[in-house]
Amino acid sequence: MHISEGVLSPSVLVAGAALTTAGVAVGLKRLDHEEIPSAGILSAAFFVASLVHVPAGPASVHLVMNGLLGLILGWKAFPAILVGLGLQALLFQFGGLTTLGVNTLNMALPAVICYYLFGWGAKAGTRQHVLTITAFACGSCAVLFSGVMVGFSLYLTGEAFLPAAKLVVAAHLPVMFIEGGLTAACAFFLRRVRPELLEGQYVPKSASQF
Amino acid sequence: MIGNEVATGDSLIHSLDPRVKIVAVCLFSIVVAVSHRFVVLMSAMGLGLSIILLAGVPMRQLVRRLIPxxxxxxxxxxxxxxxxxxxxxxxxxxxxxxxxxxxxxxxxSIKSNAIVVVLIALVASTSILTLGHAMHELKAPKKIVHLFFFTCRYVDVIHREYVRLANAVKVRGFRPGTNMHTYKTLAYLVGMLLVRSSDRAQRVNNAMLCRGFRGNLYSLSTFSLKAADVASLILMLALMLALGVLEWTKMA
Structure with missing residues (x-):
């Protein structure tokens, strides 16, 4: 969920922008010039994946997939998500310019955290069920953390936002299981079809050039 | 197609230097985002509306873009x-x-609508790729600008790929519902989208290397500051300063 312009307090906006700048700097440092086309096209793919609507009972939810993005891109998720959200703000007016920092942080930090917590499961040679379980955890935790961070950003702006913040977190709970399941199935598919895509972050730089 | 309507038009806002527009919009957004007083917010809203009237954005487009x-x-x-x-x-x-x-x-409500109205004036009067070049001219990190260009360029291509895959499953009688089969199908669809995208990325990268890509993008159009650009920038700065003073006098 993107927080709109004009809602958050200046201190929250500044803190979000500062932390995002740091994260993007780390991500860009790890992004070689040769990798820019593939990172750009993958972030376009995630942009499109976020337009996929998944039925959930009477309603439908749209995918977030920041867990999978973290699994595939690691720290590079920060610049990829920044660009994706910037584009969404420009094209559809989801989120906005002043909230770009906070929104990027809320999506990208969980991606990076989950990459460190569960990324090892995607390495070459792990067993099938280990991959499935870690990918599920990665997908669901990334969405959960994002929901909590969105709620927290609202709460930090003012106590009055507490009910809305609670609702946001509650709304993320069912999505969490769907995301986890889809991330696990997607990782399973990638392991069979294109394992290098999943393992890209774990191969030493020199060996990955072909 | 995903993306904004082609930014055609010949209003004053359309003809302004994109760099001036970006600076003005960022400045406006920041000033309004930190303001509290109703006077300030209402004047900002008025300013936003006059900018969008000047840009001649069609009413329907404006309303549609204000929905999210x-x-x-x-x-x-x-x-x-x-x-x-x-x-x-x-x-x-x-x-x-x-x-x-x-x-x-x-x-x-006033705050967010004022900011978004001005943002709409920017994106409705400037093509997205021009914005990328302008960001480059404004010394945004090169890697970010390149990433922006690639994402912009391929969002539409990959969206078509997605539509193709979605049609393929539909033709085979797939009906989405709340069940494991649906989730698995959609997960594989997303997986396939990623696989095809990474293949395409590899091909694009090879093609670019063949054409001597060394990490520089060149723009055919060059930006130049005209008198109208400088005047609008100064006017915008003055107005923002005025709003700032108006906001600050409350505190004193």
Whole structure:
């Protein structure tokens, strides 16, 4: 969920922008010039994946997939998500310019955290069920953390936002299981079809050039 | 196609240097985002509306683009009037709407709409790739600008790929529902989208290397600051300063 312009307090906006700048700097440092086309096209793919609507009972939810993005891109998720959200703000007016920092942080930090917590499961040679379980955890935790961070950003702006913040977190709970399941199935598919895509972050730089 | 309508038009806003527009919009957004006073917010809203009138954005487009931000605002209107303590204004059953809460929600609504209106004036009058070049000219990190260009360029291509895959499963009788089969199918669809995208990325990269790509993108159009650009920038700076002073005098 993107927080709109004009809602958050200046201190929250500044803190979000500062932390995002740091994260993007780390991500860009790890992004070689040769990798820019593939990172750009993958972030376009995630942009499109976020337009996929998944039925959930009477309603439908749209995918977030920041867990999978973290699994595939690691720290590079920060610049990829920044660009994706910037584009969404420009094209559809989801989120906005002043909230770009906070929104990027809320999506990208969980991606990076989950990459460190569960990324090892995607390495070459792990067993099938280990991959499935870690990918599920990665997908669901990334969405959960994002929901909590969105709620927290609202709460930090003012106590009055507490009910809305609670609702946001509650709304993320069912999505969490769907995301986890889809991330696990997607990782399973990638392991069979294109394992290098999943393992890209774990191969030493020199060996990955072909 | 995903993306904005082609930015055609010959208004003053269309002809301004994109760099000036980006600086002006960022400045406006920041000033309005930190303001509190209704006078300031209302004048900002007025300024935003006059800019968008000047840009000649069609009414329908404007309304359509304002929908996402106002859905979020609507969510806040459900909660905010009831989560303050103070002078009661109205009551809905056990819930009491409080003056402070209503004012707070109104403030947020004006703020977000003012900012988004100005953003719409920017994107409706400038093509997205021009914005990328302007960001480059404004010394945004090169890697970010390149990433932006690639994502912009391929969002539409990959969206077509997605539509193709979605049609393929539909032709085979797939009907989405709340079940494992649906989730698995959609997960594989996303997986296939990623696989095809990474193949395409490899081909694009090879093609670019063949054409001597060394990490520089060249723009055929060059930007130049005209008198009108400088004048608009100064006017915008003055107006923002005025809003800032208006906001600050409350504190003093």
């Amino acid at each position: 931000v106002n859905t979020f605002i609507l969510l806040l209107w459900i909660f905010l009037p009831f989560s303050f303590e103070g002078e009661p204004l109205f009551s809905l059953g056990p819930l009491v709407g409080v003056r402070e809460g209503v004012l707070y929600a109104a403030r947020i």
